[in-house]
Amino acid sequence: MSNRSIRATPTAWFIWAAVVFFFVNLAGVVGSVLVSSFGQKWFDTWVPSGFTTQWYGDAWREFGLLQVISVTLLASGLVVALSVLVGAPAAYVLARQNFPGKRLVYLTFLLPILMPPITYGIPLATVLYKFGFAGHLSGVVLANLVPSVPFVILTMTPFIEQVDPRIESAARMLGANTRAVFLKILAPLLVPGLLASAILVLVRTVGMFELTFLTAGPDSQTLVVALYYSMSAAGIRAQQSVDAMAVMYTAMMLVLLVVALRFVNPTQLVARVKEEPPE
Amino acid sequence: MTATASWHHRLAERGVDRRLWLLLPATIFVLLLFVYPFLYGLSLSFQPLNGGGLLANYEKFFGDAYQRDTIVTTLKIALPAALLNVLAAVPIAFRMRGRFRGKRLLTTLLVVPITLGTVLTAQGLLNYLGPTGWFNRVLLSLHLIEDPVRLTNNYWGVFFSLVITGFPFAFLLVLSYLSGIDPTLERAAATLGASRAQRFRRITLPLLAPGLATTFLLTFVLAFSVFPSAVLVGNPAGSTRVISLAAYQAAYEQYDYAYASAIAMIMGAVELVVVVIVLLWRSRLYTGSTGGKG
Amino acid sequence: MRQFDRLRLEGVGRRFGAADALIGLDLSIERGEFIALLGPSGCGKSTALNCLAGLLPLTAGAIWQDDRRIDTLPPERRGFGMVFQNYALFPHLTVRDNIAFGLRMRRLPKDEVRRRTAAAIEMVRLDEHASKLPGQLSGGQQQRVAIARATVLEPSLVLMDEPLSNLDAKLRLEMRTEIRRLHQSLGLTTVYVTHDQEEALSMADRLVVMRAGRVQQIGTPEEVHTKPSTWHVADFMGYRNLLTLKADSVTGSQVTVPLAGTTLTGTAQGVVAAGDEVVAAVRPEDLKLGGEGLKGLVEVVEYQGREHAVEVVLDDGTRVHVRTEQRVDPGAQVALGVSPGRLLVYPS
Numbered sequence A: 001m002s003n004r005s006i007r008a009t010p011t012a013w014f015i016w017a018a019v020v021f022f023f024v025n026l027a028g029v030v031g032s033v034l035v036s037s038f039g040q041k042w043f044d045t046w047v048p049s050g051f052t053t054q055w056y057g058d059a060w061r062e063f064g065l066l067q068v069i070s071v072t073l074l075a076s077g078l079v080v081a082l083s084v085l086v087g088a089p090a091a092y093v094l095a096r097q098n099f100p101g102k103r104l105v106y107l108t109f110l111l112p113i114l115m116p117p118i119t120y121g122i123p124l125a126t127v128l129y130k131f132g133f134a135g136h137l138s139g140v141v142l143a144n145l146v147p148s149v150p151f152v153i154l155t156m157t158p159f160i161e162q163v164d165p166r167i168e169s170a171a172r173m174l175g176a177n178t179r180a181v182f183l184k185i186l187a188p189l190l191v192p193g194l195l196a197s198a199i200l201v202l203v204r205t206v207g208m209f210e211l212t213f214l215t216a217g218p219d220s221q222t223l224v225v226a227l228y229y230s231m232s233a234a235g236i237r238a239q240q241s242v243d244a245m246a247v248m249y250t251a252m253m254l255v256l257l258v259v260a261l262r263f264v265n266p267t268q269l270v271a272r273v274k275e276e277p278p279e
Numbered sequence B: 001m002t003a004t005a006s007w008h009h010r011l012a013e014r015g016v017d018r019r020l021w022l023l024l025p026a027t028i029f030v031l032l033l034f035v036y037p038f039l040y041g042l043s044l045s046f047q048p049l050n051g052g053g054l055l056a057n058y059e060k061f062f063g064d065a066y067q068r069d070t071i072v073t074t075l076k077i078a079l080p081a082a083l084l085n086v087l088a089a090v091p092i093a094f095r096m097r098g099r100f101r102g103k104r105l106l107t108t109l110l111v112v113p114i115t116l117g118t119v120l121t122a123q124g125l126l127n128y129l130g131p132t133g134w135f136n137r138v139l140l141s142l143h144l145i146e147d148p149v150r151l152t153n154n155y156w157g158v159f160f161s162l163v164i165t166g167f168p169f170a171f172l173l174v175l176s177y178l179s180g181i182d183p184t185l186e187r188a189a190a191t192l193g194a195s196r197a198q199r200f201r202r203i204t205l206p207l208l209a210p211g212l213a214t215t216f217l218l219t220f221v222l223a224f225s226v227f228p229s230a231v232l233v234g235n236p237a238g239s240t241r242v243i244s245l246a247a248y249q250a251a252y253e254q255y256d257y258a259y260a261s262a263i264a265m266i267m268g269a270v271e272l273v274v275v276v277i278v279l280l281w282r283s284r285l286y287t288g289s290t291g292g293k294g
Numbered sequence C: 001m002r003q004f005d006r007l008r009l010e011g012v013g014r015r016f017g018a019a020d021a022l023i024g025l026d027l028s029i030e031r032g033e034f035i036a037l038l039g040p041s042g043c044g045k046s047t048a049l050n051c052l053a054g055l056l057p058l059t060a061g062a063i064w065q066d067d068r069r070i071d072t073l074p075p076e077r078r079g080f081g082m083v084f085q086n087y088a089l090f091p092h093l094t095v096r097d098n099i100a101f102g103l104r105m106r107r108l109p110k111d112e113v114r115r116r117t118a119a120a121i122e123m124v125r126l127d128e129h130a131s132k133l134p135g136q137l138s139g140g141q142q143q144r145v146a147i148a149r150a151t152v153l154e155p156s157l158v159l160m161d162e163p164l165s166n167l168d169a170k171l172r173l174e175m176r177t178e179i180r181r182l183h184q185s186l187g188l189t190t191v192y193v194t195h196d197q198e199e200a201l202s203m204a205d206r207l208v209v210m211r212a213g214r215v216q217q218i219g220t221p222e223e224v225h226t227k228p229s230t231w232h233v234a235d236f237m238g239y240r241n242l243l244t245l246k247a248d249s250v251t252g253s254q255v256t257v258p259l260a261g262t263t264l265t266g267t268a269q270g271v272v273a274a275g276d277e278v279v280a281a282v283r284p285e286d287l288k289l290g291g292e293g294l295k296g297l298v299e300v301v302e303y304q305g306r307e308h309a310v311e312v313v314l315d316d317g318t319r320v321h322v323r324t325e326q327r328v329d330p331g332a333q334v335a336l337g338v339s340p341g342r343l344l345v346y347p348s
Ligand SMILES: Nc1ncnc2c1ncn2[C@@H]1O[C@H](COP(=O)(O)OP(=O)(O)OP(=O)(O)O)[C@@H](O)[C@H]1O
Pocket: C016, C019, C020, C021, C039, C040, C041, C042, C043, C044, C045, C046, C047, C048, C195
């Protein structure tokens, strides 16, 4: 097994070269932002002419990042809490029970993840404006719940399926009612699943551009949306302070990522692939 | 008593019991925040702002070449990008399945661009691929090119941004599908005299194909909704004027929500067509157990 | 816990979609009884038990506890105890907390919980393991935790679903005695599911033999063992030789059937007329080597401790199974006889 990857067939070389090429460019993409954010001036040279940290202070003040970051954290925190509260019980029923119309319910719950956010984001934003939610934090939270709840359902289901239903039956036979089964038995056993789905939703919400962009007002921008605005207004602000902001965003995402990877494996961050068994 | 009991019996037979109440919050949520807005958008799209028939918004879209072409533009970006991502992911994932040192590090590195998202990638690409960026500098100093190649603010900028975020996504999915295929199947084929290429062609590929279809779909959905990079590293007035941008402009620049909804619906329909075609093809494949631990 | 004198199941049925897993189960359980539900895999034993427990809603029939109807009560309000096949111990709670769980659910005072838990732990001899998690116990120990957890509440009825099937043969025998001992000393009423006929025979006061969702026979171990009501029950109770034959003549309950050039006489179980197709059932140990009548060739001999299981091919090609203490060799020509009264003849 192991010597297969070491043995240097031409294809192997080619594949490894492609991987290296990908990573070199990726490093270039991220690195150029990083270097630029510390550069004094950078025109037509390999590296900037001098280094400074002034752009970070500038960006912090100019873009009001304190406010932006607190909005980001608050909105994401609310989305995480609400989506777990709404999604986990639904995941439980879908994992445990067969009932008429289950496939339809399942499909409806999963549709928001299968659709590009802009497609449903625009009608959703329209409705949120109509009812006066959009432009505020509440609108941002509501919009971000749309893909988050299904995502919680999707991540939690396999965790719930792992818990033997007979353990719940045993608790009921010992006199536990539904509440007690949830609090005393399921909650402790599902801590890994709850953590995984919470952290995944957090990462996705902090990084979610489209829905937040469509529903945020001036006071309810998250970091990624603020970054987009400052980029599309390029030329007004110094390029480097935009880069500084981008680096702060990157740092925040990387911290979240490091935390996330303590609880989940990389593939789960992407999607939970579970084929439904053919009936 | 008997009436209530037989009612109980009938519900029990269909699996309906009190636990179903737990679905209620999520159901209300999905109805209010997804189904209702969607239907609202649909009905709004039939109520043109400036009067006209039911289909006026749709006629307007398809009658205007500038708008109509956004469909082709989007597909021209999304389909090749999704295809490249999946096709490149297969051989690489194939080589990297199984255990080896540094696998976790590799997959972790690959998640980075996905989590960073398109906005940051766009900013990086502008710096890196720009006329004075490192990429052009390297090519110039190696004398591979005479003048800087133009890779941003056009089709290629958007394409690269989709590859940078889409390829790791496709790779991780393909890798997880591949590790769900029992390796002993291939060994069994080997003992039956199948060469390496035959094993891949006859055993692994057929088992992997449904997963590839799913991967393609998810990657395509990501690419299809490309928005920030189309604006930031593309040429949003020309070669990368994608359909989501058209919808956005209708809503937030012209404040014509009815028209914007119509475009969003068209966008959904076009995407659905691709999804259905892929799903139809996928349904003809074997989709049962792949013998692995999934 | 509220005790009852009699528990009655009336036409209890459970259907999954189009498939009936349990049909028209009528059974009455007296206080203090040990009842075994017995039958082949998939016959609906667990379904019956879960219906009784309240874990599966009924799709037909009713359950009465004395004159209170209980089949619409949720499981936690029936006050029954249950031991599961894989024990279903709470993996995140220690042995002590597992056993105390039910007492806590009943909101009993702290010192009573402590006292009764300690007594239960002692009863199943797990004192040294009280602070361990279930994952750190052996199968037999887990089994005892499960039993203690179910019985510490002194439930009016204890349900056990194949509680011994995950244990090795020796431990299984020990635990059988242990369960029976607990049943007696605690004065429990027990319904015990098993597919092992020997286990059922040795433990239960009454057996309920099931097949394909229906009850085939209810009776004491002796009745079921010596007079199975149908050939399916006979098959399940160890009548390994089931021969499809044609009845020659019938006088009273005596039926003669032709076999391999001679005729045998058996006892009719059910209505049999001359010329009918019948199933003749006889246990391997009721076929004697060296008797009169049947002749055949020894084909396979399995050594089984004190006895040999011998497969004999009769002159007409019929294969029969014989148990004997005698030594025989493959290829030997033997004669066989049936112990008097031990050939049962069923309508097929
Ligand atoms: N949840 C369910 N959905 C559909 N069918 C079921 C379900 N549970 C049981 N069945 C079916 O009901 C029948 C009886 O099952 P049950 O579990 O009661 O059998 P059993 O006698 O306990 O068998 P075993 O000895 O193998 O445990 C089986 O045919 C089974 O397939």
